[in-house]
Amino acid sequence: MAHHHDHDFFIPAPSIWAPLSCIGGGIMAFGFLFTLHPTDFGMSASIAHLIMAMGFTLLAFCVFQWWRLLVHEARHRGFKEGSVPVVLDLANRYGMVFFIASEVMFFAAFFAAFFYLSGMNVWPPENIETLTLHLPTVNTLLLLTSGVTVTWAHHAMQEGNRSRTRKMIFLTYLLGVIFLSCQMYEYHHASFALHDGVYGSTFYMLTGFHGFHVFVGSIMLMVLHLRLSQGDFSAKEHFYFEATAWYWHFVDVVWIGLYLFVYLLPNGGHH
Amino acid sequence: MSAEAISDNHGHHDHAPSKKGFMYYLTTTNHKDIGKMYLLTALNFFIIGGLFAMFIRAELAEAGYQLLNHPFSVGPFTFSFSGEFFNQMTAMHATFMIFFAIIPAFIGLGNFFVPIMIGSPDMAFPRLNNWSFWILPFSGLLMLLSFFVPGGAPGAGWTSYPPLTSAAYSPGPGMDMWILGIHLAGASSILGSINFIVTTLNMRAPGMTLFKMPLFVWSMLVTAWLQLIATPVLAGAVTMLLTDRNFGTSFFNMAGGGDPVLYQHIFWFYSHPAVYIMILPGFGIISEVIATFSRKPLFGYITMVWAIIGIAVLGCLVWAHHMFTVGMDPRAQMMFMAMTFLIGVPTGIKVFNWLATMWEGVLEFTTSMKFAIAFVGLFTIGGLSGIVCAAAPVDYQIHDTYYVVAHIHYVFFAGSFLSIMAGVYYWFPKMFGRLMSEKMGSVHFWLTFIFMNVTFFPMHFLGLMGMPRRIPDYNPVFSDLNLLCSIGAFGLGATQILLIINAFWSAKHGKLAGSNPWGGHTLEWQVSSPPPEHNFEKIPVVK
């Protein structure tokens, strides 16, 4: 470096991916709006969908490029012990923890709505035929197992056993994908819909947002798997691994809340 | 473009702004550029929100309809406003002032000064910082364009309570534009808050322990925590509103077993802390300004820090004081009332500490200091009227009257606005290297001070007399005081032109400031004005 730095902070160069992803997000928001009210904006529903899809594509492309840049920068630093400055590692860790905290608060809003509405109504409402506990119980086992496999993978990583790490990560997102398939199956066979009063509202919004987070977590795990097979990370330096594992555990904990309060307790009280 | 190419600017403090085009500002990751862009955005939306207020005051200047319900011409233009337009004005005045003027103004000052004040070269996540800024224009655009869609802008108040905002009563796209706008602004706010927290916890210079941080940094840190905890809850509330309106859910719909009061709970869980998001940074600024211009260290620094933390924690537990009239359990009302009263204690500590800082100090009445002193006096009025509003039995009488409008404007205008002004006059020379005109600043201050009291003080009486808020017509007994409010409001609006002229003129032609025009002791005064690209040639060591 031509310029002397007396600090370890990372000061990135100007970047097009952040503002461009804002433009993508902005177009997507407008596209979504047009989809909700196509006639008010004098356009056909398909045009509205197209605008939304274009916005999403641009956003996804920018996120992909931004992520690639992060990987590139991580590789440039290397994964040897001590190659990542302590302050940088700390910043990343703090950042991920606070991000998860904000997600927890988002779910808290929906859980609050659930407790409020289930408390003020007969629960489950009389016209609702609740789901059997079989599939949700299987789903609970799937996610709990995936929590074990991701921890196993982390131990293998710390011991330097890369092939076991990869196997365990593969298993983790496989469990995630099976979970999502079960969730789809459940949605298709449920006798109530999103618009069937407060029961349908709280059930689908809570499990739906959770499912979306499982989806995002699975993608993070797939990227992790890919990066592992490309030789990234070491026994000591694997922040992205840990961030993904934290996120996965968070998704796991939310599910346990859902299983207990949305599936199990109302059913237990009713029958 | 490489990191070196940018850091080559070191040493030349003249930043040759002519070279910085749109692409530079679009892609910049520099916290000082982003801070300035936030401030400029806040100014723009302040003007728009201010014009809405002028419309409201013009309509309310006399009893009967002034602008509504009969077409009138100004030159070649013919205007025709329905009563619904008045509703849109009140809703969007608050929306723009809260989400697009006050909050971005504080975020802008924080972006520029927090890294410098802790001895850091930038924010923790500079690219994310860029994202947090550039999503805002789209959010603002959604809000602004809602005026031009069928059904117009949302007209159900900035609080957007269902059932007024349900698909049945607000069928047009405007309401959904508000919701999506809040989503984008909320995402900006959450990611920005993560950036502030990580910056403050992780990037302090050697020796800058937490309890050596300037009060402004503390206030931004605690504000960021509030944003991180509360904003996702607002996102949840408006998401439920969106799905209720468009996808058939029943969260707030009685027919499906839902409850509109649930919305109020979730909404105020964000929006009461939001009041602190809009006032704590002001407390921080006032603490810096008063200490500097009293030539004394801040009195009771440690208690000031704990008072901010105490206000923030209590502030998360009082939301239902906005809902005393919905028929809550009286025991719950008692609890929320008592918790709200408690906030008076840490707030009182702050006010007395500011007074004690000035006591026997060598006071220097710069424009910034004038705004700060006015803040201490007038914000206290807003704090005291808040305690009046928080007393449940009193609130039954004054709920939804002009008393509440008076209260919140003594918080947001006498509080947030005056503190932002104190901050702008204080830090402008650091940001632009030139001093603002003190003469024009003094005129700006005195006119603002007089007109804001003329505008907002009579509203207390109007409220106690029973004048309801958000209604375009009123009983003629309220006429005289309303006319007074309107005269004050037009004066107040016109006065702000002085601020704009002063800022833009001084940025080019003001007296050169030098690095420390006020004799300040915090780190930003130890670097040149404007500061070098990455703030410090050498990371400072704090003793």
Ligand SMILES: [Cu+2]
């Ligand atoms: Cu409140």
